[in-house]
Amino acid sequence: MHISIKTVKSILTRSKVYDYVINPYVGCEHGCTYCYARFIKKFTGHKEPWGEFVDVKINAPELLEKEIMKRKKGDIWISGICDPYQPLEKDYKITRKCLEILSKYDWHIFIQTKSPLVLRDLDLIKRFQQIDVGFSIGTASEEVKMIFEPRAPSISLRIEALGILRAEGIKTYAMIAPTLPEAEGLVELLTNKVDYIIIDRMNYHYADWVYKKFGFRKVQDLELLSERFRDLGIQCEIVS
Numbered sequence: 001m002h003i004s005i006k007t008v009k010s011i012l013t014r015s016k017v018y019d020y021v022i023n024p025y026v027g028c029e030h031g032c033t034y035c036y037a038r039f040i041k042k043f044t045g046h047k048e049p050w051g052e053f054v055d056v057k058i059n060a061p062e063l064l065e066k067e068i069m070k071r072k073k074g075d076i077w078i079s080g081i082c083d084p085y086q087p088l089e090k091d092y093k094i095t096r097k098c099l100e101i102l103s104k105y106d107w108h109i110f111i112q113t114k115s116p117l118v119l120r121d122l123d124l125i126k127r128f129q130q131i132d133v134g135f136s137i138g139t140a141s142e143e144v145k146m147i148f149e150p151r152a153p154s155i156s157l158r159i160e161a162l163g164i165l166r167a168e169g170i171k172t173y174a175m176i177a178p179t180l181p182e183a184e185g186l187v188e189l190l191t192n193k194v195d196y197i198i199i200d201r202m203n204y205h206y207a208d209w210v211y212k213k214f215g216f217r218k219v220q221d222l223e224l225l226s227e228r229f230r231d232l233g234i235q236c237e238i239v240s
């Protein structure tokens with residue numbers, strides 16, 4: 001793993017998904033096979049394979065403190081092209097420091113991760129008036145997860161973390177993106193764990209070789225999947 005400490009010029013970036021996005025890191029140790037964020041290599045000059053480099057935006061909290069005062073209030077997504085709770089967040093705490101700043105403002109925050117490390121920040125998360133904490137989960141199968149996301153936390157740990165957050169009164173969601181083989185089992189696993197579900201029709205062609213190698217078929221009927229959630233009274237939206 002190649003870790004670099006970087007100072008950046010901005011941190012509260014305009015986004016097409018929410019109003020703003022904060023990416024505390026460039027790169028992601030989870031290195032999922034389908035990850036679209038690897039496009040960033042074109043702009044950063046990284047030669048290492050995706051998942052084997054991370055730039056730590058060391059001045060992110062300091063910048064955020066200044067930028068948030070100049071921006072119009074809006075919704076903030078943490079994060080778009082990295083996992084804000086990837087393993088090195090344990091040591092660098094860039095996400096935590098950014099949340100500390102954001103907790104002084106009444107903006108709506110959407111955290112999205114695959115890691116139960118987010119539970120470390122429950123004390124801070126509870127301070128927000130408007131905060132949704134989401135887990136990306138594309139399959140109910142640990143075996144499928146190991147093929148597509150070998151370095152990300154297990155499905156059971158993600159589901160357990162969602163349960164803990166919800167029991168603490170935090171609004172939770174699951175992002176099913178991409179919809180991996182055996183996603184149908186999520187209907188049972190996510191019941192009573194989330195307030196809502198987002199299914200993203202994202203293009204994940206980077207993982208086409210995985211489908212070929214293991215003879216998997218992509219889940220076609222996302223409408224049917226979302227209907228099964230809705231039948232259980234869980235709000236479910238298909239996007240993009």
Ligand code: SF4
Nearest residue numbers: 028030031032035082
């Ligand atoms: S956790 Fe998210 S950002 Fe990180 S590699 Fe996987 S898909 Fe990409």
